[in-house]
Amino acid sequence: MTASPPKAPVVAEAHEVDTFQHPSKPHIGSLQEYETLYQESIQEPEKFWGRQARELLTWQRDFQTVKSGSLENGDCAWFLEGQLNASYNCVDRHAFKDPNRVAIIYEADEPNDGRNLTYGELLREVCKTAYVLKQMGVKKGDAVAIYLPMIPEALIAFLAITRIGAVHSVVFAGFSSDSLRDRVIDAECKVVITTDEGKRGGKLIGTKKIVDDALKQCPDVRHVLVYKRTGAEVPFTKGRDLWWHEEVEKWPSYIAPEPMNSEDPLFLLYTSGSTGKPKGVMHTTGGYLVGAAATGKYVFDIHEGDRYFCGGDVGWITGHTYVVYAPLLLGVATVVFEGTPAYPNFSRYWDIIEKHKVTQFYVAPTALRLLKRAGDHYVKHEMKHLRVLGSVGEPIAAEVWKWYFETVGKEEAQVVDTYWQTETGSNVITPLAGVTPTKPGSASLPFFGIEPAIIDPVSGDEIAGNDVEGVLAFKQAWPSMARTVWGSHKRYLDTYLNVYKGYYFTGDGAGRDHEGFYWIRGRVDDVVNVSGHRLSTAEIEAALIEHPAVAESAVVGVHDELTGQAVNAFVAIKDGNEVNDALRKELILQVRKSIGPFAAPKAVFIVPDLPKTRSGKIMRRILRKILAGEEDQLGDITTLSDPSVVDKIIAVAHEAK
Ligand code: ATP
Ligand code: MG
Numbered sequence: 001m002t003a004s005p006p007k008a009p010v011v012a013e014a015h016e017v018d019t020f021q022h023p024s025k026p027h028i029g030s031l032q033e034y035e036t037l038y039q040e041s042i043q044e045p046e047k048f049w050g051r052q053a054r055e056l057l058t059w060q061r062d063f064q065t066v067k068s069g070s071l072e073n074g075d076c077a078w079f080l081e082g083q084l085n086a087s088y089n090c091v092d093r094h095a096f097k098d099p100n101r102v103a104i105i106y107e108a109d110e111p112n113d114g115r116n117l118t119y120g121e122l123l124r125e126v127c128k129t130a131y132v133l134k135q136m137g138v139k140k141g142d143a144v145a146i147y148l149p150m151i152p153e154a155l156i157a158f159l160a161i162t163r164i165g166a167v168h169s170v171v172f173a174g175f176s177s178d179s180l181r182d183r184v185i186d187a188e189c190k191v192v193i194t195t196d197e198g199k200r201g202g203k204l205i206g207t208k209k210i211v212d213d214a215l216k217q218c219p220d221v222r223h224v225l226v227y228k229r230t231g232a233e234v235p236f237t238k239g240r241d242l243w244w245h246e247e248v249e250k251w252p253s254y255i256a257p258e259p260m261n262s263e264d265p266l267f268l269l270y271t272s273g274s275t276g277k278p279k280g281v282m283h284t285t286g287g288y289l290v291g292a293a294a295t296g297k298y299v300f301d302i303h304e305g306d307r308y309f310c311g312g313d314v315g316w317i318t319g320h321t322y323v324v325y326a327p328l329l330l331g332v333a334t335v336v337f338e339g340t341p342a343y344p345n346f347s348r349y350w351d352i353i354e355k356h357k358v359t360q361f362y363v364a365p366t367a368l369r370l371l372k373r374a375g376d377h378y379v380k381h382e383m384k385h386l387r388v389l390g391s392v393g394e395p396i397a398a399e400v401w402k403w404y405f406e407t408v409g410k411e412e413a414q415v416v417d418t419y420w421q422t423e424t425g426s427n428v429i430t431p432l433a434g435v436t437p438t439k440p441g442s443a444s445l446p447f448f449g450i451e452p453a454i455i456d457p458v459s460g461d462e463i464a465g466n467d468v469e470g471v472l473a474f475k476q477a478w479p480s481m482a483r484t485v486w487g488s489h490k491r492y493l494d495t496y497l498n499v500y501k502g503y504y505f506t507g508d509g510a511g512r513d514h515e516g517f518y519w520i521r522g523r524v525d526d527v528v529n530v531s532g533h534r535l536s537t538a539e540i541e542a543a544l545i546e547h548p549a550v551a552e553s554a555v556v557g558v559h560d561e562l563t564g565q566a567v568n569a570f571v572a573i574k575d576g577n578e579v580n581d582a583l584r585k586e587l588i589l590q591v592r593k594s595i596g597p598f599a600a601p602k603a604v605f606i607v608p609d610l611p612k613t614r615s616g617k618i619m620r621r622i623l624r625k626i627l628a629g630e631e632d633q634l635g636d637i638t639t640l641s642d643p644s645v646v647d648k649i650i651a652v653a654h655e656a657k
Pocket of ligand 1 (some may be wrong): 273276278279290317395396417418419421423506507508520522530613617
């Protein structure tokens with residue numbers, strides 16, 4: 001990263017000769033090379049992963065056993081006897097080699113408030129903070145809660161915690177005090193790290209106040225470390241609360257990293273809660289880090305000198321693996337963006353990409369739908385350094401995929417639709433940028449070590465061959481898979497490993513097409529069965545979004561006397577379109593045309609917005625409950641980003657009756 005040039009007269013820029021060129025070759029030379037390596041990863045996983053683990057990470061003690069345990073027994077473990085430290089791998093080794101290399105590009109909520117941190121600076125900050133935690137009594141194996149906005153200190157906190165062998169449990173700093181309380185209690189955290197306030201989209205968020213409320217019912221929390229972000233007056237509990245800036249001043253800038261066994265827990269993270277009560281997923285050190293580094297290198301084709309920008313929040317797995325671990329393990333600069341894509345206007349992402357010459361960008365379809373809806377006049381930027389555009393979190397409709405590729409990527413950058421889960425730790429079905437040919441809407445081919453199986457949900461048997469549909473499972477363990485659900489190993493076994501013995505069950509439906517490419521159809525519970533046709537909600541939603549008036553859509557199945565289930569669609573339309581029966585008819589026609597008459601929605605509800613989790617995923621189970629008249633049994637809705645939409649949707653549904 002070069003510093004911004006001294007102010008020059010504007011005309012000079014116009015004459016600048018541009019010599020920029022993309023790096024000539026991806027890490028993997030061809031699809032054929034991928035196939036050869038992939039076969040090795042499946043036939044000889046020990047050989048493949050042993051080599052990757054030694055190449056990508058620095059071990060304090062080498063491992064001897066690459067892999068042990070089985071999916072049947074739920075005791076998979078990797079790189080045994082090996083010892084390493086996450087913060088050493090993310091920071092020290094790069095800082096020793098090149099202390100002035102930029103590690104973090106902090107893009108603050110206000111466009112000009114940001115700053116950069118080099119690897120040398122990051123090492124000092126991480127060490128001081130690690131000392132502070134140690135002095136607070138945090139020991140190896142203790143869980144520490146992070147309730148921080150997207151600021152460099154969030155990454156410093158991650159790395160300080162792992163440096164002393166403690167376990168981070170990040171709670172998205174948009175969750176209510178009740179959600180925070182539940183997660184602090186579940187993980188038995190003794191320390192919480194937060195800010196006085198957060199700043200997002202021009203608005204202030206009272207993070208410290210939320211922590212105070214949550215901790216009223218967490219008597220075991222001994223300390224709260226508070227980073228001063230805005231300088232607001234906040235109440236302080238004497239003895240318990242400590243200012244970050246006062247504490248770090250007390251301690252030296254180097255502390256040795258704690259050697260950790262490969263299978264020691266690295267972090268806990270609660271799932272998004274789209275399907276029910278969030279699960280505290282546990283990841284371990286060696287396997288998770290290998291997965292993060294390997295996917296960063298091969299999926300995003302990260303090279304030295306890249307500037308990587310993942311728009312996900314550190315409160316989600318995407319932020320863990322692709323804001324923090326993958327880019328830092330590979331020693332490149334990671335953009336930490338505090339704000340929203342809509343502030344100060346809908347050009348914000350593109351401004352950031354242009355300003356920092358971002359090479360890889362990674363975001364969820366929900367943000368892309370928002371930006372596509374806002375209009376192309378916000379995307380005037382050249383963004384010529386962009387090589388890879390990632391998508392994650394939900395199926396991406398072909399319409400949105402094409403917009404991403406053409407309007408954002410100028411048909412130069414490759415779109416990688418990456419399928420994975422909190423539980424998988426890193427991308428599992430995904431194109432490799434620059435290598436795998438893509439088809440809009442398909443997550444394409446398995447990553448190394450992932451052996452997908454399509455299972456018939458009725459018989460439970462695996463379906464061989466191509467051109468098949470069913471539920472998606474994996475036949476082999478891979479390094480970055482979750483090892484347990486915190487405090488509930490039985491729930492882990494029952495949710496993932498006991499459903500189809502010998503397989504890891506994803507909970508998602510999928511198809512494998514005639515070329516062996518995978519198409520994720522959405523959650524198994526979201527599949528609609530009309531007169532024996534198993535329809536994917538994602539596919540019907542993608543058809544609806546092709547209509548120019550549609551901004552977002554969600555499809556669910558409802559009980560139907562005649563057909564078993566019937567398709568019902570919820571649609572949010574773009575501003576300026578009239579809501580009437582003619583539009584509803586057009587939408588039904590759109591689905592008939594794109595998929596077929598059997599998929600046509602029986603009812604179309606035009607709603608102001610859809611119920612979405614805070615990570616932007618549509619919670620279809622709420623729509624199903626509303627249609628079934630079970631509004632009093634909505635279940636856990638604490639992870640909804642705007643709970644008030646539920647009443648608005650209920651009103652629309654009632655009106656239609
Ligand atoms: P919970 O498990 O609590 O219900 P969640 O499954 O939404 O929450 P995550 O682990 O964040 O929590 O999300 C993983 C899920 O997101 C996948 O199982 C899949 O349904 C969906 N998903 C992620 N990436 C993609 C993708 N590229 N294409 C299609 N679906 C995706
Ligand atoms: Mg899930």
